[in-house]
Amino acid sequence: MTETLDLSVFVRRAGGFAHMDLAVEGVGCAGCIRKIEAGLKQLPGVVDARLNFTNRRLAVEWRPDELEASAVVDALERIGYHAHPFEPQRAESEEAKTARKLLMALAVAGFAAMNIMLLSVSVWSGNVSDMTQETRDFFHWLSALIALPAAAYAGQPFFRSAWRALRTRALNMDVPISLGVLLALGMSLYETAAHATHAYFDSAVMLLFFLLCGRYLEHAMRQRTRAVAGNLAALKAEVAHRFDAGGEVVMVPVAALKPGDRLLVRPGERVPADGTVISGSSDIDESLVTGETMPRKVMAGGTIYTGSLNHSGALTMRVTVAGEGTLIDEVERLLEKASSARSRYLRLSDRAARLYAPLVHTTAALTLLGWLVIGAAIHDSIITAIAVLIITCPCALALAIPTVQVVASGALFRSGVILNAGDAIERLAEADTIIFDKTGTLTLPEPRVENAEAFAPELLEQAARLALSSRHPLAQALAREARLRTPITGAVEEPGQGVRAMIDGSEARLGSTAFCDVTDVPAPQSDVSSIVFTHAGRCAVFAIRQRLRADAVAVVRELLASGLDVRILSGDRASAVEPLAAVLGVTGWQGGLKPADKIAAIEQLKAGGRRVLMVGDGLNDAPALAAAHVSMSPISAAHIAQTHADAVFLGERLVPVLQAVTTARRARRLMQQNLWLAVIYNAIAVPVAIAGFVTPLIAAAAMSGSSILVTLNALRVRARPRDVA
Amino acid sequence: MNVLVYLVPMALLLGLTGLAAFMWSLSSGQYDDVEGAALRILDNDDIEVL
Numbered sequence: 086m087t088e089t090l091d092l093s094v095f096v097r098r099a100g101g102f103a104h105m106d107l108a109v110e111g112v113g114c115a116g117c118i119r120k121i122e123a124g125l126k127q128l129p130g131v132v133d134a135r136l137n138f139t140n141r142r143l144a145v146e147w148r149p150d151e152l153e154a155s156a157v158v159d160a161l162e163r164i165g166y167h168a169h170p171f172e173p174q175r176a177e178s179e180e181a182k183t184a185r186k187l188l189m190a191l192a193v194a195g196f197a198a199m200n201i202m203l204l205s206v207s208v209w210s211g212n213v214s215d216m217t218q219e220t221r222d223f224f225h226w227l228s229a230l231i232a233l234p235a236a237a238y239a240g241q242p243f244f245r246s247a248w249r250a251l252r253t254r255a256l257n258m259d260v261p262i263s264l265g266v267l268l269a270l271g272m273s274l275y276e277t278a279a280h281a282t283h284a285y286f287d288s289a290v291m292l293l294f295f296l297l298c299g300r301y302l303e304h305a306m307r308q309r310t311r312a313v314a315g316n317l318a319a320l321k322a323e324v325a326h327r328f329d330a331g332g333e334v335v336m337v338p339v340a341a342l343k344p345g346d347r348l349l350v351r352p353g354e355r356v357p358a359d360g361t362v363i364s365g366s367s368d369i370d371e372s373l374v375t376g377e378t379m380p381r382k383v384m385a386g387g388t389i390y391t392g393s394l395n396h397s398g399a400l401t402m403r404v405t406v407a408g409e410g411t412l413i414d415e416v417e418r419l420l421e422k423a424s425s426a427r428s429r430y431l432r433l434s435d436r437a438a439r440l441y442a443p444l445v446h447t448t449a450a451l452t453l454l455g456w457l458v459i460g461a462a463i464h465d466s467i468i469t470a471i472a473v474l475i476i477t478c479p480c481a482l483a484l485a486i487p488t489v490q491v492v493a494s495g496a497l498f499r500s501g502v503i504l505n506a507g508d509a510i511e512r513l514a515e516a517d518t519i520i521f522d523k524t525g526t527l528t529l530p531e532p533r534v535e536n537a538e539a540f541a542p543e544l545l546e547q548a549a550r551l552a553l554s555s556r557h558p559l560a561q562a563l564a565r566e567a568r569l570r571t572p573i574t575g576a577v578e579e580p581g582q583g584v585r586a587m588i589d590g591s592e593a594r595l596g597s598t599a600f601c602d603v604t605d606v607p608a609p610q611s612d613v614s615s616i617v618f619t620h621a622g623r624c625a626v627f628a629i630r631q632r633l634r635a636d637a638v639a640v641v642r643e644l645l646a647s648g649l650d651v652r653i654l655s656g657d658r659a660s661a662v663e664p665l666a667a668v669l670g671v672t673g674w675q676g677g678l679k680p681a682d683k684i685a686a687i688e689q690l691k692a693g694g695r696r697v698l699m700v701g702d703g704l705n706d707a708p709a710l711a712a713a714h715v716s717m718s719p720i721s722a723a724h725i726a727q728t729h730a731d732a733v734f735l736g737e738r739l740v741p742v743l744q745a746v747t748t749a750r751r752a753r754r755l756m757q758q759n760l761w762l763a764v765i766y767n768a769i770a771v772p773v774a775i776a777g778f779v780t781p782l783i784a785a786a787a788m789s790g791s792s793i794l795v796t797l798n799a800l801r802v803r804a805r806p807r808d809v810a
Numbered sequence: 811m812n813v814l815v816y817l818v819p820m821a822l823l824l825g826l827t828g829l830a831a832f833m834w835s836l837s838s839g840q841y842d843d844v845e846g847a848a849l850r851i852l853d854n855d856d857i858e859v860l
Contacts, residue, residue: 115849138846188836196829200822220814227818 090324092154094341095170102132103149105157108316110167112141117166124164128152140312143168171319172340180308187301190239194294197235198287201228202785205287209782218280225277225284232270232286239293240266242300258438258483261445265474266292272471288475288784295480295792299487306491310503314733317503317720325357326350328401342404350400352580353556356393360402362386367398370558373723374704376524376656378631390704392723394558397581419680419708420729432508433756434486441482449473452775469777476774476784481766481791485759488799493752496803500744501735502717509731511756512715513749515696519644519742520687520713522701523655523662523676527669528631529737530702530721532562535613535628544625547588548618551576551595555584559616560595562629593620633665634739641669643743650695654683656705683709700742702726717742752802759795766791 097104109121118136121143125134130151136143145157154170161168204224211221240263247259266289273284325342326334326349334349339357342348347363350356356369368380373392380396383389389402449470456466493510497503504510521527537545549567552560554576560583573593576586583596594601594617601617603624618625634640644651652673655662659676666674675686687709690697699706699713702722710716711729718730727733734741770787773779835841 115852118846118849119853136846137843138849139843185836188841189833192829192832192836196825200825203821223814231822 090155090158090336090338091341092158092170092338094338095172096149096154098149101148102146103152103154104144104146105154105170106172107143107145107158107161107168107170108319109136109141109143109161110320112136112138112166120164121161121166125157125160128156128160131157140309141316142312167320169319170338171315174315177308177311177315180304180311184301184304184308187242187297187304190242191294191297191301193235194239194290194297197231197239198290198294200231201287201290204228205781205785208284212282221282222277222280225273225286228284228286229274229277232290233274235290236266236270236293239290239297243293243296256438256442258434258441260438261442261474261477262292262296262483264446265289265477268471269475272468276468283781285472285475285781285784287781288788291785291788292480295789296483299484299491302491303487306494306498307507310494310498313498314503314505317733317735323355323357344404346404348402348404350389350395350402351556352395352397352399353558353561354395356389356391356395356402358404359388359390360404361388363401363403365398365400367400368396370394370396372524372631372657373530373702373721376522376703376705378524378657378661392704396558416680416704416707416725419684420711420725423684423708423712432486433511433753433760434483437482437486437760445474445477448477448771448775455775456777465777469775472777472779472784473771473774476770476779476787477767480788481763481795482760484792485763485795485799486756488796489752489756489759489802492799492802493748496748497732497745500748501741502745503733503735504731505728505733506731509715510749510752512696512731513698513745514753516649516698516715516746518650518652518690518695519698519700519746520652520654520690520709522699522703522706523653523665524631524657525702525721526700526719527637527653527665527739528633530719531565532558532614532629533632534563534566535630535632537566537627540625540627544618544620544623547573547593547620548595548625548627551584551586551588551593551618552616554578554586555595557583557596559614559629560584563595563616563627588620591621593618633668634737637739638669640739640743641671644746645670647747649746654678654686654709656680656683656703680705680708684712687712698746717745748802755799755802759798762795762798763791766794 092105095105111117112121118138121136122134125131125145128147130148131145132148133146134143143161147157158168158170204227208216208221208224211224243259243262243266246257247263250257250260269285269289273286273289277284323339324336325339325346327337327342328347328349329335342358346358348357348360352367362383362385364385366382366384369383369389370378370380371390371393372378373394374390383400389400452473453466453470456469457463461469490507490510494504497510506512540548545566546568549563549565550569550571550573552564553567553572555561555564555578573586573588576584578584579596579600583594583600585592585594585596587593596617598604598615598617601619601624603617603619603626613628613630616627616629618627641651650673651669651671653662653666653669653671653675655674655676656678657676662674662676666672675682678686683706687697687699691714696714699709699716700718701710701716702719704723704725706718707723707726707729710718710726715732716730717732717734718727720727720733720735722730722733732745734745766787770779773783840847
């Protein structure tokens with residue numbers, strides 16, 4: 086191609102060098118690092134190229150006067166890697182900063198916990214042998230010296246979060262944690278000054294260490310899924326052909342488009358932005374927008390939407406902003422309403438904290454009062470009450486849910502489900518009704534040849550290879566059948582009609598019936614498009630239509646078998662939905678729905694006490710995705726739909742939806758199990774503490790024992806999910 | 811017990827050195843690409859092939 090891509094929006098300049106970050110596709114082995122880095126460094130002007138293998142991102146730095154940004158992308162393409170520049174999201178760099186802070190806090194807490202434990206073990210063994218009081222005090226003071234600064238640093242994430250919660254008059258898990266840590270440290274300091282036998286510095290710091298482990302893992306997992314999601318978005322990013330001031334066409338990334346820009350949309354391309362047609366006429370496939378599979382005719386003055394596929398003619402369009410009475414406006418309006426109506430979901434851990442925090446604090450207070458009433462000294466009563474707080478300090482409780490969540494989102498990640506929302510797993514587990522959109526969700530996003538088996542393999546191969554030379558969507562659907570991906574040489578495309586080429590000495594044609602000079606073709610069904618291939622007297626009519634995802638029938642059957650109510654709500658005509666619903670065995674289906682109708686259907690289900698999982702991909706599904714209890718989108722979905730989905734799934738199969746539901750249900754079961762384990766632990770430990778028998782040794786053993794137990798239990802989420810044939 | 815006077819500060823100092831080393835490695839970006847580091851070591855490009 087002679088056109089060059091203008092990538093200047095992605096280039097940052099600093100100190101005389103230009104810098105660009107790219108997401109790279111297809112990096113899979115050690116050799117790739119060297120190939121990419123060495124390959125780029127050979128370019129004149131490139132100063133540095135470094136590939137981050139963990140998140141598949143490449144940072145390139147070069148002298149801007151010697152090299153264009155697009156040359157970097159072209160060079161990568163030549164080496165064999167598809168790359169797309171992206172702008173690092175602010176949210177992502179914020180997360181990286183938080184992760185680093187958490188890791189530092191974890192290191193400090195780990196260092197302190199180890200050293201204090203070393204001193205504590207000496208004190209414990211000294212207490213049962215011949216340790217002098219001076220030595221014990223010395224060890225306690227040393228522990229305080231390590232514990233106080235360490236807790237002040239490593240405890241910050243908890244103190245801050247607790248303070249935020251308290252300021253809004255709420256309770257979260259961090260409130261009892263912070264209180265427990267602070268009281269344990271304060272009491273130990275007082276006891277040390279009074280030359281007492283017991284100090285709880287080790288418990289306080291070890292608690293912080295365990296909790297930071299859970300919190301860091303949770304954060305690292307979220308960061309990883311976010312990086313992958315960012316890469317996918319960057320690699321999907323498309324380019325637009327924009328007319329510059331002089332009327333010339335320049336290729337620019339979609340990110341650089343502004344309202345008012347004039348764009349050229351050629352046949353076979355997707356419309357890069359919402360806008361109005363200035364000139365030209367064409368058939369537009371809006372299946373990604375409305376779910377309708379039949380192309381719509383557009384002419385000058387017509388409105389077209391991002392993601393529609395241009396079938397036949399070249400269009401010139403003007404990019405518009407929302408607020409002009411279009412479908413986008415209606416969707417935006419509905420989205421706003423749906424998002425504000427959605428009640429804030431109360432996570433399981435928060436619900437546990439609401440129950441737990443008052444319970445613990447009351448128990449501690451009652452212990453204090455109880456001991457005072459039966460005549461114990463004030464000092465002893467306070468010590469026992471604080472011991473209750475320390476021993477119930479929710480080590481197990483605060484680890485129980487995050488660990489399951491980390492392991493479950495890791496398992497989902499491996500089966501191709503990327504979670505957007507932190508509480509998606511809990512909400513997925515609660516779903517009892519699944520609503521599927523039809524076009525692009527149950528069916529593949531791109532149409533396929535339906536009757537490929539009806540033709541001789543070599544005829545199909547020839548037709549498919551000829552189709553490689555055409556940009557027409559029907560030809561591209563046929564081209565997917567080609568085994569050998571080399572186009573036939575000398576193929577000529579007649580715009581709007583078809584392609585022809587010489588094969589084995591005679592002319593082959595692929596295109597419309599008129600172009601191929603074929604008359605006796607049976608009239609196709611309403612939702613089937615056909616493309617004709619003729620060669621040496623033979624003729625083939627390929628039927629092309631939206632096809633179900635290969636495993637859709639099996640997945641829907643599994644979902645029905647696991648007790649879920651499966652329904653289909655489609656924007657497509659009822660006549661197109663009916664046969665598909667019959668094949669899937671779904672009785673509850675509706676066709677021809679507008680975005681508002683989909684929301685109404687969901688609201689009705691919600692009013693009946695149902696929890697709805699909405700799976701959809703179109704622009705018209707976005708409000709429904711936001712209104713549902715929980716939602717998923719395929720990766721091919723419209724941008725606005727993806728941003729409102731709680732999870733995105735990859736690939737051409739539907740099975741990730743089933744896996745998401747089963748993994749989430751198992752995860753919820755384990756969360757509940759872990760909570761019960763924590764309850765049992767407390768039921769045993771608290772009476773011991775109330776009775777005043779807790780020594781630092783018992784506290785340390787109980788705390789680490791229960792933490793390890795719930796963590797091991799959480800690992801069971803990884804059990805291999807059932808696969809669907 | 812007099813050995814504690816210099817053994818304890820020494821032990822703490824050693825521990826702090828380890829902590830400082832970790833902090834340094836973290837802030838110099840050594841954990842940014844853990845998988846890549848494992849693979850880069852296999853790369854022989856600094857050795858002349860005879």
